[in-house]
Amino acid sequence: MKNFKINHREVRSYDVLELSGELDAHTASQLENSLKKLIDNEKHHIIVNCEDLDYIASAGLGVFMAYIEDVRSLGGDIKLTNMNPKVYNVFDLLGFPTLYDILEEESDAVEKFDNNESK
């Protein structure tokens, strides 16, 4: 089993989850736990940096589908950044780019949060 890992750090008042490895039906619960924890702690400005994410299956997309409304209804967002083309392609097949804020760089997400911009 290839490792899936999540590293959590803060950029000012925003929370960044750095994903690495393979996100599938086996590893999706780790992402779910991390997101839940942030939301439970009233952290609603979340950036998911996918730079080292090598693979995603629909179970991984499902986690984002389950929590985006909660976060947005509380005035926040989950912004996704730094995806490689392979991972972006899977999001694109399901039409995610019109529904989620998917950005080139983590700094773009910080800037949009600073300017209070949403999708």
Add this chain to the structure above:
Amino acid sequence: MSNSSSTYSISVQASTEHLSEVRDFVAKHASEFGFAPQDVDDIRLAVDEAYTNIIKHAYKNDRQKSVDIELGYNSQKFWISLLDTGDAFDPSNYSKPDVRQKIKEKKRGGVGVYLIRKLMDDVEYQTKGSVNEIRMTKKR
């Protein structure tokens, strides 16, 4: 053009723990077949989705069950079959998922079948006796 064909198979326990092993098995053979990296990625994801659906829906997470995975190819095409003995999937229930609506309802899932159809050239479901088969084909 050669008529020769090759087939390979593995049997795995129905557990998400084995997902990466299953993906690696099909990706290795798809690469050897000569597919471009994007086609290999498509096949890897389609098989992941099919195997995950069997674990969750056909076997309802009973990890005592197993899934047989067979693949083969000839000069024109590459196919993969996943066989299970759980609840049969009815493809007539299939429709294109409305992700916007699912998000509103905080629903996840229900997109794997659609992905498989997008990623592969042909997808067939059949049940013979107690065995369900999903057979996915990609042309060269």
